[in-house]
Amino acid sequence: MQLTPLNPSDHDAVGEVLGLLHAVRDADAPEGPRLVEQSFRAGLRQERPGLDVVHFAATDGGAVVGYLGIGLMVDDNPHLAMAELMVHPDHRHRGHGRALLAHYTEYAAARGRTDLTAGTLTTWGDGPRRPEAGVDFLERNDFTLALVNVRRRARTDALAPDDERRLWDEAVAASAADYEVRTWTGPAPDDLIESICRLDAQSRDEIPLGDIQMDAEQVDVARARAKEAATAAVHQVPVKAAAVHRATGEVAAITDVHAYEDPAATHASQGITIADPAHRGHRLGMLVKLANLRRLRERFPRVEEIWTENADVNDHMIAINTELGYEAVDALSVYQRRLRP
Template sequence: MTIDISPLSLESPTSIEEWVHVSEAVRRYDLPIIPSTTRSDIERALRHPWPGLTELGFVVRADGEPVGQFGLAFQQDDAATAALELGVSPNHRRRGFGRQILRAVEDVAHGHGCRTLSSNALFDHPGVSVGSGGASVFARAAGYSTDGPDLNYRLHTEGTDERRLDLALERGWAKATGYRVVSWIDRTPKELVDSVAYLNGQDTDDYHETERLTQERGRTVYHTGMVHEGSDRLVSWTSLSYQSEHPWHGSQHNTIVDPPHRGRRLGLVSKVENLRFFLRHQPQVTACDTLNAADNHPIISINEELGFVPTHAFTSWSRTYY
């Protein structure tokens, strides 16, 4: 059966409806524990694009019925590598649609000058099997090769183990003398914004824009950092975000400690303080997720100390075409 593709756009409410329909079918089948994709998620993302990034989405139909989707994202000043998202509705799998969609992806990608495509797929990792062999076989059969996996860790926050968090904080402060904690919601206070931008690898104007777009995209972000009292600079920063459409769920963002200040348990203290700060404001949240490279032992050991447990793994697949 032949497929046709049409772009996801605000001008076409049908494309948004079909994108959500396919995304939700894929999520419910492959990874039902993650938050759903909603119409307003997609509309906000289309209305508020990240600066410097081109993000394209396409709905794939066969016989007029939506059977799949794909998305491509690449930097406007360097399109060589593109991130690919590809899904086929569960009731249309193993009929060659994935292979056909990949050919359409390649046409679009090459038309924009993308040479390398990279994509994430669920991956069976020791202890976190989600019965996901198909995507890996598909990617390998299509000539893609894999990098190391990323692990998703989840903290079940109902009845948070306060004693465990107290112990972690006690251990943290034993080494973190000479620092103080600061917490804030959404916009970073003026006196801290240069340090946060630096820790995030951005200049201050770009960081302001990142914050503005994150808010426009419907996220409320809770931040905690540690200020080095000797220099009065923020040297550690972590954040957790919340979206009102998924009141049960928190998403961990970056945790960064400036290299000269590592080894003093600032990451541990920041994360415990931020988790408590977050849950004080959003006590109805029952689960927080964080995704880390499986070999990022420092952050994984902090997460485990707080009680996060692994739930599933992704591995990144990529192929360079020419």
């Protein structure tokens, strides 16, 4: 097996990797969202703030048999690395996975990373069965379970109109006196960006991360605008809603959904939803998610379903999502291996 960096300009080579990724999805998790080719190709070229990313293609006998994507945290949390490893279903049980994992370990260790993470899809509850080979593989190679993120999906019309109206009225009744709802598509308004940075920096302290050690991100306006530019460069469109505290003008809660520019993409991805701890108890999470759902339907009527992930212990957000019609599909189990420095 040969492992070489994936050249974003090599259209055919990228196409072969895309074929592998589709084959893995169809074999292991056919219910999951389909990869959007336009965004994947653009993502191979795009730099990401706070993350150094490299992609490799594995070939054997002229055929692409594996893919390895590595992300190294930079600036904040320089101890941490993450990887996505995939082997074509027709080429498994031949040692390719071990070779990919060995390259990941060597690459990350040579660059000073001591905490390596990798995820695998696992069965959740009564959802569709997922192969157990990924868990067995990671555990055999000294990785231990660090975090379980449950993947859920909801149709954009999951709620009956009367139920949606009731939830909206309840959220407005709990918040309207002190908070205003703002929605937008694309870059954040200039008058909100600084307080959005403050909330963004809080997110790693507020969201369960299991056994993964991750310090808060240092987010300023330049970093936030760079993130927005990177999102636009990979042909994704953020749809956002915020609850703004009337007395101070500060963003008290925010949520975002990423839709795709590709007109064939009928799904979107839910990003972070966070409420400032000082403003909790006003149903702001429900308020901004409902407002954002309405904007998404108006701006992207072709989007039929939204996918989200929540840590299995994030009871508050899971309860909100359940009210909004999200149903569990499977879980992304994140495993971690700590190397000796």
